[in-house]
Structures are given as C-alpha cells and as structure tokens.
Amino acid sequence: MSSTPHDLAAAFADRFGTEPDGLWSAPGRVNVIGEHTDYNEGFVLPFAIQHSTTVAAAVRGDRWVRVASTFAPDDDPVTADLDDLAEGGVEGWAAYPLGVLWAFEQSGYRCPGMDLLVDSSVPVGAGLSSSAALECSVAVAANELAQAGASHEELAAIGQLAENRMVGAPTGIMDQSASLLGEAGYAVFLDCRSGESQLVPLDLEAAGLELLVIDTRVSHSHSTGGYAARRRSCELGAKLMGVPALRDVSVQDLAEAAGVLDEETFRRVRHVVTENARVQDAVRLLTREGPAALGPLLVASHASMRDDFEISCAELDTAVDAALDAGALGARMTGGGFGGAAIALVAVDDVPAVRAAVEDAFSAARFRAPVIFSVLPGAGAARIA
Incomplete structure (x- = not known):
C-alpha cells in the first residue's frame, strides 16, 4: 500500500470531512499456471500477493456514492446516484468500484450511499490483477457496510459481474477468487465450473x-480487442466440438479437434x-x-x-x-x-x-x-x- 492505514484514514477525513467507518484491503494475484482457462470453465492455480489495494469507506445518509483516489488527490471525486447506475454507464477507473456497488444491487442486495477513497500498491497493467484488487477491496467494504452477509464466493461473482458488464471486460472469475480466497503459504486451486476451491501448499x-x-x-x-477475440475463438471451438465449454475437451480429443476446426481455432483450443x-x-x-x-x-x-x-x-x-x-x-x-x-x-x-x-x-x-x-x-x- 502506498499509504499507511493511518495516512489513508487521515487523507479520507481531509477529502470528505469525516472519519472513515473502516479500511478494507484486497491483494493482487499471480497466477502460477492456468491462463485463459477460467472463462472456459476450466482450472486455475493463482495465489494472492502482498501488493494490495485498500479502500477507506464511510456510509452516507443518502444513496449517493463519491469515489476518489490517492493517486489523483487534486481531482474531484466521481459521484453517482446508486438509483441511476446502469450497465456500462460509468467510464474510466471509477467503473470498477461503482460497478461493484451496481453488481451488489443486481445480485439482490441493497447498498447504502458511501464515500470511498482508494489507494493501491498493485502495479496497473502488469498482469497482477489490479482491477480485481480494486473490485474486491470495495466488495468486502460494501458487504460489511451494507450488512449483506455475502460469502467470499458470492463476492467473487459480484466482482466478475462488475468487470464483465460495467467495465466491459470479458474476464473469468479467477482474479476475484484469488484475491478473496487466498491464504499465506498457499495457492488457490479453483474449478471455474463448480466454483469449488482447494488450498494447495506453496x-x-x-x-x-x-x-x-x-x-x-x-x-x-x-x-x-485481443482478449475478447481469444474468448470468441474458444467459444467457437466449443460450439464446433459440440461441448458446453472447452473444459469438456480432453488432450485425447485433440486429434478429433484437428479434423473439425480451422487451424487458428484449433491452436486456441x-x-x-x-x-x-x-x-x-x-x-x-x-x-x-x-x-x-x-x-x-x-x-x-x-x-x-x-x-x-x-x-x-x-x-x-x-x-x-x-x-x-x-x-x-x-x-x-x-x-x-x-x-x-x-x-x-x-x-x-x-x-x-x-x-x-x-x-x-x-x-x-x-x-x-x-x-x-x-x-x-x-x-x-x-x-x-
């Protein structure tokens, strides 16, 4: 984290004029192995890392949300009315935290308005899932502040929903699951079809x-475009192979696949x-x-x-x-x-x-x-x- 918890709380009070109700943190992740398998209902083996995103949050008395970041201290907070949030209706980095609150409500929970100040030590764009760290820090904060009682598995699905439909990134559930389910000294073996997970010593x-x-x-x-194009290739491959997802194709089936698929789709599969x-x-x-x-x-x-x-x-x-x-x-x-x-x-x-x-x-x-x-x-x- 770029700021200490004390510094982030002080920055929140300076920005919003009130003390935060708490600070919640979620880590980025490294994937040991299992890339582009999650949205194909397959298997992944990530682990949570020590680099994390932290959000200071306080409940408001209305349905408004204000979101700010320590990395843009001079920018005005992004504001939104929870009753007016719509799929794809937020642009820029604020789509991640606001998307999580929108996804909470789409999942049957009601969130109060809140003020949020975000700080992070997860490198952006480095493949360490800074986006999921942001989503999951907001998710655990909102879960407590809304007294929703959602499980970490539900919170992972809420984070994925936010990223898929508010941000527009067609990612699987691996990143959010690693950020929420990780434990020190272990990797998370996740079955992306069943949602079942197992901690594996690492x-x-x-x-x-x-x-x-x-x-x-x-x-x-x-x-x-590149990520979405790969996902479309996988979906096409599964359709042409007559299976629900590529999870259902085995290594032994690849000889058959070579006779069914065009050369590029075969390589993707x-x-x-x-x-x-x-x-x-x-x-x-x-x-x-x-x-x-x-x-x-x-x-x-x-x-x-x-x-x-x-x-x-x-x-x-x-x-x-x-x-x-x-x-x-x-x-x-x-x-x-x-x-x-x-x-x-x-x-x-x-x-x-x-x-x-x-x-x-x-x-x-x-x-x-x-x-x-x-x-x-x-x-x-x-x-x-």
Missing part, C-alpha cells in the same frame, strides 16, 4: 525458492486443453514433490501461450528466455497477455544472476527497463482497520 521459502515477477512495463487492458492438464499436473506435483518440480510445466505453458494462443510479446519472451538461460527452474508470462508480467521460479542463490540477466537482455534489446520483485503467497481480502 511454501516457496521452505523450498529455498523465490518467485520473481518481471514487470515488462508493457501495459495491457482486458477490455481491448489446444492451448486451453493442454493448459487445463498442466494445472492439474501442477497441483499433483505441489502435493507430492513441492514447488521446485513446477519448472517444466511453466516452460510448457509459456510456449503454448506464445505459439498457440499468441498472447505473448517480444518483451515477455525476452524475460522468459533470459531467466531460463540464467538458471531459473521455470518461467512463463502470467496474466491475460499482450504485455504485463512474466514470472520466474528461481533458487534463492540464483536470484541475483537471473535478475541481472533479464535486465541486461532488456537493455540489449533497447526495451524499457523491467521492474523485478519477489512475491509470496499472502492473505486474501479483509478489513484491516
């Missing part, structure tokens, strides 16, 4: 490992089908052997996203290749693609060499210098003050 420190995030600083957006298998393999390996065994799966995942799903970019490929050449056990891009971040699984003693190799490779390619940092599985969304 004790990187005990294994002598670090997971490096390599933020390429190439910004991406889920609401732009092949990525999702093999990625689902990699997620399940990763869970088995973590349970039986520990995180050091994940390396080859990460490498295979990146190759699939680069070649079959075509969502990588030169900066992401450079990050992955340089990390592997310098001794990383595994590396891959993470997130929706078209920019954002890569992850590298690295033995602690090899971290300096991997970091230097990636920085040197970016410099040689005349890319912007990457931002590299370690992450550990952390706790999910909660009230913090």
Whole structure:
C-alpha cells in the first residue's frame, strides 16, 4: 500500500470531512499456471500477493456514492446516484468500484450511499490483477457496510459481474477468487465450473525458492480487442466440438479437434486443453514433490501461450528466455497477455544472476527497463482497520 492505514484514514477525513467507518484491503494475484482457462470453465492455480489495494469507506445518509483516489488527490471525486447506475454507464477507473456497488444491487442486495477513497500498491497493467484488487477491496467494504452477509464466493461473482458488464471486460472469475480466497503459504486451486476451491501448499521459502515477477512495463487492458477475440475463438471451438465449454475437451480429443476446426481455432483450443492438464499436473506435483518440480510445466505453458494462443510479446519472451538461460527452474508470462508480467521460479542463490540477466537482455534489446520483485503467497481480502 502506498499509504499507511493511518495516512489513508487521515487523507479520507481531509477529502470528505469525516472519519472513515473502516479500511478494507484486497491483494493482487499471480497466477502460477492456468491462463485463459477460467472463462472456459476450466482450472486455475493463482495465489494472492502482498501488493494490495485498500479502500477507506464511510456510509452516507443518502444513496449517493463519491469515489476518489490517492493517486489523483487534486481531482474531484466521481459521484453517482446508486438509483441511476446502469450497465456500462460509468467510464474510466471509477467503473470498477461503482460497478461493484451496481453488481451488489443486481445480485439482490441493497447498498447504502458511501464515500470511498482508494489507494493501491498493485502495479496497473502488469498482469497482477489490479482491477480485481480494486473490485474486491470495495466488495468486502460494501458487504460489511451494507450488512449483506455475502460469502467470499458470492463476492467473487459480484466482482466478475462488475468487470464483465460495467467495465466491459470479458474476464473469468479467477482474479476475484484469488484475491478473496487466498491464504499465506498457499495457492488457490479453483474449478471455474463448480466454483469449488482447494488450498494447495506453496511454501516457496521452505523450498529455498523465490518467485520473481518481471514487470515488462508493457501495459495491457482486458477490455481491448485481443482478449475478447481469444474468448470468441474458444467459444467457437466449443460450439464446433459440440461441448458446453472447452473444459469438456480432453488432450485425447485433440486429434478429433484437428479434423473439425480451422487451424487458428484449433491452436486456441489446444492451448486451453493442454493448459487445463498442466494445472492439474501442477497441483499433483505441489502435493507430492513441492514447488521446485513446477519448472517444466511453466516452460510448457509459456510456449503454448506464445505459439498457440499468441498472447505473448517480444518483451515477455525476452524475460522468459533470459531467466531460463540464467538458471531459473521455470518461467512463463502470467496474466491475460499482450504485455504485463512474466514470472520466474528461481533458487534463492540464483536470484541475483537471473535478475541481472533479464535486465541486461532488456537493455540489449533497447526495451524499457523491467521492474523485478519477489512475491509470496499472502492473505486474501479483509478489513484491516
């Protein structure tokens, strides 16, 4: 968080003229493996990280909402009447928090008016789900302030509804689930069809490992065309295969798929089908052997996203290749693609060499210098003050 809880509360009082009723925080996430599988009703394996978004909030006596951010302290708050909020009716970053309140009411809950001040340490556009961190921090705040009593699984669905219909980004439910369900030392194995989740041990420190995030600083957006085009390809593939979703296609079915689908759609389908298998393999390996065994799966995942799903970019490929050449056990891009971040699984003693190799490779390619940092599985969304 950029501000301490005390500083954020003080900033809220300065902005709105009253003390907040509380502060609620929700983390970003890193996805260990399982990319573009969530909206295909498949499997994912993310974990919550220590970078988070925090919202200070106070109930109002009317149905108005005012939303402001510490990153634009001189801007007037965005205001909206909850009774007038409509799907797609809010533009810019405020669509995320206002969309959550709209989605609450669409889900049968009634929210009071409230003032919200948002602060965050989750890099925007880096593939670490800053959007879900914002949605989930507002969701846990609104859940308490409205006395709604919604479960974290319901809050994840509310966050997804906000992102799909208010923001217009056709994302799955993985990011919100990771932000809400994460626990320190564990990844979240999520079945995106049933909504069932399982905590899987991911004790990187005990294994002598670090997971490096390599933020390429190439910004991406889920609401732009590439993400939506991939989703349409997946839906077409499922339709032509005669199944409800690509979750229902197995690796053994790919030979049949090759005879049914055009070449591009087949490659999109092949990525999702093999990625689902990699997620399940990763869970088995973590349970039986520990995180050091994940390396080859990460490498295979990146190759699939680069070649079959075509969502990588030169900066992401450079990050992955340089990390592997310098001794990383595994590396891959993470997130929706078209920019954002890569992850590298690295033995602690090899971290300096991997970091230097990636920085040197970016410099040689005349890319912007990457931002590299370690992450550990952390706790999910909660009230913090």
